[in-house]
Amino acid sequence: MPAYLEKRSIRYPIYGLMGITIVLLGLLAYYNWLLSLIGVLLCFLPYYYIFKMNGMRRKETEEYISTLSYRVKKVGEEALMEMPIGIMLINDDYYIEWTNPFLASCFDEDTLVGRSLYDVGDILVPLIKQEVETEVITLHDRKFRVILKLEERLLYFFDVTEQAEIEKLYQEERTVLSIIFLDNYDDLTQGMDDQTRSSINNTVTSILNNWAITNGVFLKRVSSEKFIAVFNEQILHQLEKGKFTILDEVRETTSTHNVPLTLSIGVGTGVSSLPELGVLAQSSLDLALGRGGDQVAIKQTNGKVKFYGGKTNPVEKRTRVRARVIAHALKELIAASDKVLIMGHKYPDMDAIGSAIGIRKIAQMNHREGYIVVNPQEFETGVQRLMAEIKKNEPFHMDFISPAQAWEMATEDTLIVVVDTHKPSMVIDEKLLQRLEHVVVIDHHRRGEEFINNPLLVYMEPYASSTAELVTELLEYQPKNGKVEMLEATALLAGIIVDTKSFSLRTGSRTFDAASYLRSLGADTVLVQKFLKEDVETYIKRSKIIENVYFYREGIAIAKGQEDEDVNQVIIAQTADTLLTMEGVLAAFVISKRSEYTVGVSARSLGDINVQVIMENLEGGGHLTNAATQLADVSIADVEDRLKIAIDDYIEGRKKS
Numbered sequence: 001m002p003a004y005l006e007k008r009s010i011r012y013p014i015y016g017l018m019g020i021t022i023v024l025l026g027l028l029a030y031y032n033w034l035l036s037l038i039g040v041l042l043c044f045l046p047y048y049y050i051f052k053m054n055g056m057r058r059k060e061t062e063e064y065i066s067t068l069s070y071r072v073k074k075v076g077e078e079a080l081m082e083m084p085i086g087i088m089l090i091n092d093d094y095y096i097e098w099t100n101p102f103l104a105s106c107f108d109e110d111t112l113v114g115r116s117l118y119d120v121g122d123i124l125v126p127l128i129k130q131e132v133e134t135e136v137i138t139l140h141d142r143k144f145r146v147i148l149k150l151e152e153r154l155l156y157f158f159d160v161t162e163q164a165e166i167e168k169l170y171q172e173e174r175t176v177l178s179i180i181f182l183d184n185y186d187d188l189t190q191g192m193d194d195q196t197r198s199s200i201n202n203t204v205t206s207i208l209n210n211w212a213i214t215n216g217v218f219l220k221r222v223s224s225e226k227f228i229a230v231f232n233e234q235i236l237h238q239l240e241k242g243k244f245t246i247l248d249e250v251r252e253t254t255s256t257h258n259v260p261l262t263l264s265i266g267v268g269t270g271v272s273s274l275p276e277l278g279v280l281a282q283s284s285l286d287l288a289l290g291r292g293g294d295q296v297a298i299k300q301t302n303g304k305v306k307f308y309g310g311k312t313n314p315v316e317k318r319t320r321v322r323a324r325v326i327a328h329a330l331k332e333l334i335a336a337s338d339k340v341l342i343m344g345h346k347y348p349d350m351d352a353i354g355s356a357i358g359i360r361k362i363a364q365m366n367h368r369e370g371y372i373v374v375n376p377q378e379f380e381t382g383v384q385r386l387m388a389e390i391k392k393n394e395p396f397h398m399d400f401i402s403p404a405q406a407w408e409m410a411t412e413d414t415l416i417v418v419v420d421t422h423k424p425s426m427v428i429d430e431k432l433l434q435r436l437e438h439v440v441v442i443d444h445h446r447r448g449e450e451f452i453n454n455p456l457l458v459y460m461e462p463y464a465s466s467t468a469e470l471v472t473e474l475l476e477y478q479p480k481n482g483k484v485e486m487l488e489a490t491a492l493l494a495g496i497i498v499d500t501k502s503f504s505l506r507t508g509s510r511t512f513d514a515a516s517y518l519r520s521l522g523a524d525t526v527l528v529q530k531f532l533k534e535d536v537e538t539y540i541k542r543s544k545i546i547e548n549v550y551f552y553r554e555g556i557a558i559a560k561g562q563e564d565e566d567v568n569q570v571i572i573a574q575t576a577d578t579l580l581t582m583e584g585v586l587a588a589f590v591i592s593k594r595s596e597y598t599v600g601v602s603a604r605s606l607g608d609i610n611v612q613v614i615m616e617n618l619e620g621g622g623h624l625t626n627a628a629t630q631l632a633d634v635s636i637a638d639v640e641d642r643l644k645i646a647i648d649d650y651i652e653g654r655k656k657s
Contacts, residue, residue: 086144086157090117094125103157107140124155136160172234176269177277179285180208180219180227183262183293200259207253211246215239229265236269236298240308243653244296247309251294262294270301290447292462292624305449307616323470326459327477333440333456334366337415341406341436343373343428345421347569350531351466352420353383354495355442357488358471359417360399365478371399373406373428380570381538382498385531386491393487403429410436417442420467422460423450442470444499446612448621462623465511468495472514489523494531501577505625534574541567542575545590549579552644553651556609557585560636561592569600573628576602587611589647591639594630599639603627610650617646 086103090096094117104112107120117124123137127148134147143164147156182204189197201224208227212219215238218230247263254261266285268277280299287305288297295309334340340363344352356372363370379387391397401409406429410416416433417440424430433439439455444464464470472492475484496515500507503515519525545567549559557579561567572590579588587605594600601618603611605625612627618639620629631639 084159086155086159088112088155088157090128090153090155092153094118094128096120106142106144106157106159136164172232172237174233174269174272175274175277176231176233176236176267177274177281178229178231178265178267179281180229181264181266181285181289181293182225183264183289185225185261188259188261200254200257200261203253203257204250204261207250208246211249233269236267240298240306244308247294247296264288264293265296267296267298269298276301287447290460290462292446307613322461323473324477326457327474329457330362330440330459330474331366331478333415333438334363334368336413337368337438338411338413339363339409339415340368340370341373341410341414341416341432342370342419343406343416343432344419345423345426346375346428347378347380348374348383348420348428349380349495349570350382350386350491350498351468351495353386354491354493355419355467355471357491358468358475359419359442361482361484361488362471362474362478365481367481369399371401371406371409373403373432374400375403375428378428380568381535382494382531382570385533386494389487389527389531393485396485396487403432406432407435412437414438415440418452418455419443419471421445422452422458423448424452425450442467442474444470446621446623448616463508465506465508466496466499468492468499469511469514472496472518473510476517484521486522486524489518489521490527493518493523493525494528497528498532506623538571538574541571542578545571545575545592546578551584552647555584555586556647557582557588558640558643559588559590560640561590563593563636565593566595567592567600569594569602569628572600572602576604580604580606589614589643591636591643593636597632599631599634599636601629601631601639601643614643614646614650617649618642 084102085100086106087100088096088103089098096112096115096117099112104110112120117128121137121139123139124146127135127137127146128150131150132148134145136143136145138144142159142161145158145160147158149155189200192200205221208219211217212229216231216235220228222228244265247265250261250263264285266281266283266288268280268282268284271277271280280301284297284299284305287299288295288307291297291307295307298306298308300306340359342356342359342363344356348356353372353374360370360372376387387397387400390400410432414436415438416436418427418433419442421427422441422443422445424433427433433452437454439452440457440459441452441455442459444461444467446462447460459470459474461470475492493515496511496518497503500511503511515523545559545561548561549557552558559575559579561572572592572594575592576588576590579585579590582588587603587609589611590602592600601615601620603615603622603626605611607625610624612622612624615622615627615629618629618631620627622628631642
């Protein structure tokens with residue numbers, strides 16, 4: 001116990017005991033004063049000793065406190081002046097009133113007193129104005145963690161340069177795992193002799209080995225079409241700066257040998273666990289392949305994905321094996337269900353409606369009822385004409401249901417097929433999608449970051465012209481239990497014609513095969529043209545937007561609508577298509593209001609410019625030649641500025657690569 005506490009605990013009981021003793025001695029003196037005098041002498045000698053000891057202890061305590069106070073004060077002064085922590089006092093006008101010597105030495109100056117904070121460290125002023133309590137900043141090539149005491153106008157500076165360097169070194173040295181896949185190796189080498197195949201292998205292996213040695217990458221071939229690459233974050237950043245030029249090198253070198261091989265690379269990064277890195281790398285590779293290959297996908301732990309490459313159109317497959325396998329798998333899923341619900345994207349176009357009608361027919365061929373979930377308020381003009389024709393066939397029209405009806409009839413055994421999109425946020429009723437466990441996805445768009453969770457079957461072919469083309473191929477491998485009606489075949493053909501712009505864009509040999517098959521089923525091309533006719537009002541709206549067109553860069557045209565006029569997505573897309581037919585236009589971008597709070601952008605190109613990459617920078621996506629996005633709570637002018645930045649980034653990135 002400290003002396004001063006001990007003193008207080010003794011003092012008060014002694015006073016009480018003395019009072020009792022005096023009373024007793026007074027009573028004794030009344031009867032015998034001699035005995036009382038002897039008692040006084042005997043009792044008060046101990047009290048005297050006790051008081052004397054108390055006095056000595058009090059004096060010692062006072063001396064100790066005085067000495068300790070001096071030492072604390074001295075240590076505080078030395079700490080304030082000598083400790084390696086910067087301290088700064090400022091006034092309301094951001095002038096420095098005082099600093100300790102350590103902080104002045106960090107600025108290589110004798111004193112900072114009287115200087116303006118704008119001159120010494122203007123980065124601090126916004127932090128003070130925003131009342132940020134702590135922040136890491138860089139001053140004079142050193143990093144400081146600044147702690148602000150706003151009421152006292154006091155700033156503490158902790159030098160964390162070495163800590164930041166260690167953290168940076170740790171980040172740079174973290175392991176990165178990559179899987180490199182030769183996209184079309186099996187198809188290209190299938191008919192080759194051993195000598196030619198060996199020559200191609202040597203060429204590709206040599207290119208990749210030189211790339212690995214140059215960049216400090218460990219590379220190991222694990223199969224005829226797959227490599228494993230191990231490197232670190234620092235090397236990854238260097239490869240990203242170069243936009244992964246290995247993609248172009250392999251493509252261009254092999255194309256000179258008339259063997260157009262391309263690479264897809266999946267990268268796993270951001271975690272220390274090797275199994276997790278492997279999962280991320282494989283997931284990234286699946287994503288790159290799902291988008292058509294010839295690109296790099298870097299998937300991070302926060303779910304974000306970065307893409308590089310994707311400059312060429314996906315190579316069309318040579319065989320129908322995959323279509324036959326998917327058709328068989330779909331048949332089994334339909335047979336195991338009680339009914340089939342088909343759903344496309346919001347504001348469905350001919351491709352979405354046509355492919356939905358095709359899936360309905362496949363369900364009927366497998367003795368299951370098929371229902372198409374639609375929202376009639378979202379139909380564009382062409383789809384409205386198709387629906388008017390369908391209404392003439394009452395049983396056919398009854399299979400078009402609302403989301404509420406679909407919700408009522410859905411059961412645990414119901415199969416839902418999503419067509420022409422793979423993004424949950426774009427389907428007609430996302431809640432219905434989340435409710436049902438058995439999901440099939442059929443789409444022709446390049447795969448984006450957002451994807452439907454845990455589908456039972458995925459049929460995504462970015463090389464295809466349209467989802468209607470994919471569904472038509474699936475129709476060919478179904479049981480011949482029912483005849484495909486003329487209107488059903490016509491709807492599928494209309495979907496192909498719309499998405500290929502009358503067979504002028506993204507058209508392969510399989511596209512014509514599908515169209516030929518539909519014609520053999522009775523598809524009416526005249527009726528298709530009737531569906532696709534546009535009215536005068538639509539033509540005028542499109543022309544008004546085109547009036548505002550201008551060239552931002554060579555071959556890149558941008559047109560925008562009025563801030564106070566809402567335009568539906570179909571007109572925006574048609575305007576971009578029209579601009580693409582103009583002389584000198586390699587890529588067209590059309591910006592217009594979709595609703596009070598939404599601005600839409602449609603992008604089209606002839607293939608020289610990858611509009612998908614540009615739209616992905618604006619939270620959108622699509623194909624190399626056909627892409628779009630929607631942005632909320634922004635103005636047309638804001639979107640225009642962001643679009644220009646995205647175009648600049650893309651052009652500069654191409655120059656670097």
